[in-house]
Amino acid sequence: MYNVFLKFYFLTEEGYMKIYLRGRPIYLYAPSSIEQFDINDPEEPPNEQLQLEYVHGYRGRDARNNLFCLPSGEVIYFTAAIVVMHNLESDKQRHYIGHTDDVKCLAIHPDKVQIASGQVAGHDDHEGKPHVRIWNSQTLETIHVIGLGDFERAVCCVSFSKVDNGHQLVAVDDSNDHSSADPVLAAEFHPTQKNCIVSCGKGQITFWTLEAKKLNKKSGIFGKHDKPKFILSITFSKAGDVYSGDSNGNIFKWAKDPSGSFKITKSATGAHEAGVFFVYMMNDGTILSGGGKDRRIIQWDDSLKPTGAQGEVPEGFGGVRTITEDTDGNIVVGTTRNCLFKGSLEQLKVEVQGHMDELWGLAAHPTEPKFLTAGSDKLNTDPAHSCCIHPNGQVAAIGTETGSWMAMDLTNRNILCTFKDAAEQIECIQYSPDGAYLAAGSRDNGIYVYSVEDDGQKYSKVGKCSGHSSFVTHLDWSTDSKFIVRNVPSCDQETSASDLRDTEWATMSCTLNFNNAGIWPEGADGTDVNGCDRSHNQQLIASADDFGKVNLYRYPCSQPKATGHALRGHSSHVTNVAFLADDSKLISAGGGDMTVLQWTVL
Incomplete structure (x- = not known):
C-alpha cells in the first residue's frame, strides 16, 4: 500500500x-x-x-415528488444536484445550484415563492450530510439549511403545511429507522385539517396528527379490498378528500368515519394494467391517474367514475411518473425514462428527453x-x-x-x-x-x-x-x-x-x-x-x-x-x-x- x-x-x-x-x-x-x-x-x-447555462435531463427513473409549476409559467424539477426552473415555451432555464449531491424531492410553499428541496449524502465536507434547503425561487437565494446531522441517507419527501400558510415543514428520511416501519414514498400536509399529515408507501397509507410535539398515527383500513404491496401516490381535493393510487392498479378515495377510522369510500379497481404511479387533482376538480406500465393517463370525476378522456405516453418514453398542471391548463408529465411531456390528454409533446x-x-x-x-x-x-x-x-x-x-x-x-x-x-x-x-x-x-x-x-x-x-x-x-x-x-x-x-x-x-x-x-x-x-x-x-x-x-x-x-x-x-x-x-x-x-x- x-x-x-x-x-x-x-x-x-x-x-x-x-x-x-x-x-x-x-x-x-x-x-x-x-x-x-x-x-x-x-x-x-x-x-x-x-x-451553468442549460441542463439536459430530468430525474424520473427513481425519484418522486419531482415536478411542479410556478406562477411564472416555469415548470420546476430536478436532476443531479440541480433544481431546474424551465420555461418550456421559450426554452429558457434558471437553476438553483446550492445542493452538494443528488436532489431527491421538492415542495412549494403556499406563497408560491419559497421552495424546499431535499438531498442525499454528498462529498462536501461542510454540507455533505443529507439535508433540506429552503430557497427563494425568484432570487435563487438560500434562506435556510436545515436537518444537517438529522438524516441518515437521504431526504425522500418534503411538504409545507397548508392550513397555517406554510409555517411547518415535514421531511422524511430515506432510511430504515423512522416513525413508519416501512419505506415512505410520499408525505404531505392535509390541505384542510390542521397538523394532519398523510403518508403512503409499502403496504400502508397513514394519517398522522401532530399533538404536543408528538406524532400520533392511524392506518388506513382497506376493509374488503385487497391490501396492495405499495401505495404509490396520494392527492387531495380542495374539500380535503384523499385519493391514492397503488401497485395493484387501484385508485381509492379515503374519508374519516364517525369512529375516527380512515376507510375507503369510493374505488376504481383495476384502473390501470399495473401500478398507478401517480394521482393528481386538477384545478377543475377532476383527477388524473398515470400508469407506470400501460403509460396511460385517465381522467376521473371526484366519485372515481371515468369521464372518457384519456391519453398515453408514446412507447419508448417510459411510464407515467408524475403529473402537474401549468398556469394555462396544460398538463406536464414526467416519465420513468427521464422525459418530460407537455400538452393535452389527446396530444402530448416531448419537451425534455434525458438519458436513463x-x-x-x-x-x-x-x-x-x-x-x-x-x-x-x-x-x-x-x-x-x-x-x-x-x-x-x-x-x-x-x-x-x-x-x-x-x-x-x-x-x-x-x-x-x-x-x-x-x-x-x-x-x-x-x-x-x-x-x-x-x-x-x-x-x-x-x-x-x-x-x-x-x-x-x-x-x-x-x-x-x-x-x-x-x-x-x-x-x-x-x-x-x-x-x-x-x-x-x-x-x-x-x-x-x-x-x-x-x-x-x-x-x-x-x-x-x-x-x-x-x-x-x-x-x-x-x-x-x-x-x-x-x-x-x-x-x-x-x-x-x-x-x-x-x-x-x-x-x-x-x-x-x-x-x-x-x-x-x-x-x-x-x-x-x-x-x-x-x-x-x-x-x-x-x-x-x-x-x-x-x-x-x-
Whole structure:
C-alpha cells in the first residue's frame, strides 16, 4: 500500500517529468522548447469562468415528488444536484445550484415563492450530510439549511403545511429507522385539517396528527379490498378528500368515519394494467391517474367514475411518473425514462428527453454548436460507451459495451456498418483529423484501426495496435493524422516517447501528458480524473473528476497541483467534457446522474 498516490519530479537534464502513480513511474516528456521548468512554481487559474447555462435531463427513473409549476409559467424539477426552473415555451432555464449531491424531492410553499428541496449524502465536507434547503425561487437565494446531522441517507419527501400558510415543514428520511416501519414514498400536509399529515408507501397509507410535539398515527383500513404491496401516490381535493393510487392498479378515495377510522369510500379497481404511479387533482376538480406500465393517463370525476378522456405516453418514453398542471391548463408529465411531456390528454409533446442509464460518451460537432452523447440506455442498439464525429460532421462512430462499434449517418440516423473486432468494451473512439482513419481503444488492451473512405461511408480494418498493459481509455491523434501513440497505418510501436515530445496533437483527451499534468489533484490514485478536453484555441483545458466536479484550467497546465475553477452541479462522477467548436461553451456528462450540463465560457 502506497501512502502517496501521486508524486511529481522534474529531471532537467533528461527533460521529462517523472510521476509516481501508486508507486509506478510514468515519464512525461516536456516539449524541447522548455529549457527551464520549476515544478514548484504556482499555476494561476484562468481569467475565464464557467457559468451553468442549460441542463439536459430530468430525474424520473427513481425519484418522486419531482415536478411542479410556478406562477411564472416555469415548470420546476430536478436532476443531479440541480433544481431546474424551465420555461418550456421559450426554452429558457434558471437553476438553483446550492445542493452538494443528488436532489431527491421538492415542495412549494403556499406563497408560491419559497421552495424546499431535499438531498442525499454528498462529498462536501461542510454540507455533505443529507439535508433540506429552503430557497427563494425568484432570487435563487438560500434562506435556510436545515436537518444537517438529522438524516441518515437521504431526504425522500418534503411538504409545507397548508392550513397555517406554510409555517411547518415535514421531511422524511430515506432510511430504515423512522416513525413508519416501512419505506415512505410520499408525505404531505392535509390541505384542510390542521397538523394532519398523510403518508403512503409499502403496504400502508397513514394519517398522522401532530399533538404536543408528538406524532400520533392511524392506518388506513382497506376493509374488503385487497391490501396492495405499495401505495404509490396520494392527492387531495380542495374539500380535503384523499385519493391514492397503488401497485395493484387501484385508485381509492379515503374519508374519516364517525369512529375516527380512515376507510375507503369510493374505488376504481383495476384502473390501470399495473401500478398507478401517480394521482393528481386538477384545478377543475377532476383527477388524473398515470400508469407506470400501460403509460396511460385517465381522467376521473371526484366519485372515481371515468369521464372518457384519456391519453398515453408514446412507447419508448417510459411510464407515467408524475403529473402537474401549468398556469394555462396544460398538463406536464414526467416519465420513468427521464422525459418530460407537455400538452393535452389527446396530444402530448416531448419537451425534455434525458438519458436513463450511465453516460460516458460525449463528442462535440467539428463546426456547429451541437454535440453527441452516448450512454447505456440501450434504446436501439447495444449499450453505448463512447462516440466521435467525422470531420465532415455528417457521420458518427459509436463504441458499445459489447466490443462492437458502428458508423451512423447523422442526417438520417441510418447505421452504415458495424464491426466487432474487440473482445471487450470500446472505451474510446476517434477519427483522425483528415478523416481517413478511425481508431477504437478497447478494454481488451488493444487499439483497432480502420481506414475510412467516401466521407465516412465505408470502412475497412487496417490493423491492431497491441502492447498495452491495461485498458485503453483515451486516445489522441497527431495533427498530421500519423500518430496515436502508435504509428498509423502500420500500427508499429514508436518505442521512444521522447521522439514525440514536439508532436502536435489535434486533441487533448489523454489525461496523462506533460501539458496537462496539473489537472491531477493532490492524493489522486490514477483513476480520479475521468476525462479532459483542450479548447480549440489552446488557451484552456477542462477536466471531469470522480468528485462531481467540472474543472477549468489554463493551458498548458503543467504545474502539479495547478489552481483552477471547480464547478459543481453533477452529483456523481463526471465522465467526460468537451468544448464546442467555437469554444463558447463547455459540455459535461454525468455518469450515474445521467445528466448533461451546458456551461457558458465567460
